[in-house]
Amino acid sequence: MRLYNTLKQRKEEFIPINEKHVKMYVCGPTVYNFFHIGNARPFIVFDVLRRYFEYIGYKVEYIQNFTDVDDKIINKAFEEGISPTEVSEKYIKEYFVDADGLGVNRATAHPKVSENIDAIINMIEKLIENGLAYDVDGNVYYRVAKFKSYGKLSKQATKDLENGASGRILINTEKEDPLDFALWKKEKSGELSWDSPWGKGRPGWHIECSAMSRKFLGDTIDIHGGGQDLIFPHHENEIAQSEGTTNKPFANYWIHNGYININNEKMSKSKGNFFTIRDISQEIDLEVVRFFILSAQYRNPINFSKDLLKQANTALSRLYNTRDNLLFLLENNRNVDNEGKIEDWVISLSKYKKSFKESMDDDLNTAEALAVLFELSKEINSSIDESTNRKSLEECISIFNELTNVLGVVSKNKEKLLDVEIEEMIERRQIARINKDFAMSDLIRDELKEKGIILEDTRDGVKWKRVQ
Ligand SMILES: [Zn+2]
Incomplete structure (x- = not known):
């Protein structure tokens, strides 16, 4: 099988580390909301890649994480007056509802950041020991200039990146270099936090994938996947962290899926072309x-x-x-x-x-x-x-x-409703409505929807159509 490897910028024959065995890590969702159509693409694509490997006789170990520690979750918790854990647990459940609907099979494991803080702290300690990270008053940063092959995935020279980064308005004076990124963030009041050798705090975003991939799959994996938007900085930083820790290659194949536009425009909430x-x-x-x-x-x-x-x-x-x-x-x-x-x-x-x-x-x-x-x-x-x-x-x-x-298509065993059965149910619903039994009328409507029949109340009566 040939796969396009972003690292090499070409299609390559796929050769796993262990014969007939694939170790694959794919970046999962930040669980603060329902996921949208753009998020859905990698879930589906890598599910198919996994199914195909299994079809041709491979054993697949597939890890997809849940980012359950993040500013977006903390903000949502604040907005809704509930705890960040309540937010993340809720949207993990909702993730599975939608993923099931899309026919996306469960990964071998779905580790959460909050349950892998030890592995994260261990990796940061190792990076400090290797001279690749430094602690400034409870914040720990990655020292990008020390990792010689930084930029190898996104094909950017650190010089160009540096010009870009220092050009931004907000310069964090704590960092030795504008390119350095946070591995550990010091606690701000009221946030989720854990004890660490650098004081109370929580991990930065990038470190979680390096730590969980290593914990569940080992130092070197076959495939790391995700959307194209993750190539820089997320995946570039993952390489720096993982290879900076182990001195071994992190992933042999980097696979990235393309974007989804909505009505030929980039998806954005403000344009209203945003579909969950x-x-x-x-x-x-x-x-x-x-x-x-x-x-x-x-x-x-x-x-x-x-x-x-x-x-x-x-x-x-x-x-x-x-x-x-x-x-x-x-x-x-x-x-x-x-x-x-x-x-x-x-x-x-x-x-x-x-x-x-x-x-x-x-x-x-x-x-x-x-x-x-x-x-x-x-x-x-x-x-x-x-x-x-x-x-x-x-x-x-x-x-x-x-x-x-x-x-994973044509997977449903549908009992199709006959037209007469539909008409009969619509009539029952009309009677329920006349009797102001709206619970019953809603129930019938939902039952029809589940069978793929959508009702539309018009001036000329109820119209229905099949949508599946
Ligand atoms: Zn990741």
Whole structure:
């Protein structure tokens, strides 16, 4: 398999440290809010990378952290009058609700900063011992100038960075150099804090990933992943911390996914083009979002709009139709020739497996892989009928499921409501509303929504549509 390695700026053959074993760390969410469509991309992309490795016979150790110590969490706690831990615990739960909806499997472990303070303190102590960090009155900083290969990931010379950094208005006079970054922050009143050799305080952001990756996966890992926006400074700093501690390479492959734009503009709260996954889930099944994100190769930018999501929904339902057709014929199979051999055209479907694999081996090209799925789907649909024997139908389903499972699409077993059933439920809801039984009317509305039916109350009565 070839993967684009940001560190080398080219596609490289993936060679793991241990045969058939992958150690992978991906930066997880800061848990102070519901996550948005941009955050969702790495979760989905690295979930597929993990599934694909497992598909081709690797054992995968996959760590994705929760940043549960952060200014944003502290601010949110202050706003809501609850503790930072209550904020982070709440949004960790919500993370799993949305990740489940997107079909993102649990990582091997999801460590939290608050539960790994010891590992963080140990690493900072080691960095001080190695001359790469210094304590100024309870704040500990990384001494960037001492780490010779600083900038190797983001391909920036420290000189250029220095010019940039000193050009900023706010100069922290505590630091020896504007490029130095905080490893440990001295306690400000009312914040979360822990005892440390430098007094009470809390870790800076970057150190957590270095410490947790080392604790859970060891000194050198195969893959470190995340969004492109993390390359600098976060991942550059992670390299400085980890390699400064162990004197060994930190990660052999650095994999970064591209951005998501909203209606061709950069996503921003102020422009109002900001969508959380939770919001989107009110309108459309989240599997469609997953399908949509995988319809582009992971490094390419994606443009997101509701219209494009609708198109994705239509495309995904074509794949569902293929599966449903196969299942229908299998249930109503009139060809009782159970001894019948698998038909030749079915045997030749293995060519799609081969090209699917070729696409995925080429830097996880899920766009191509989906195109292969549609070709497979087309051939199946045009070839099956009542005369197709059971073994052939079963083989078709098996190939189809094998490939869709790698991408984590067409994963739902939906019981489709018939139109008459929908009409009947709408009528029951109308009666409930007339009787002012709004709890009942809401219940029916929710039940329909769960089955993918959205109601719209208009002047001409209730209209409904299928959204999945
Ligand atoms: Zn990180």
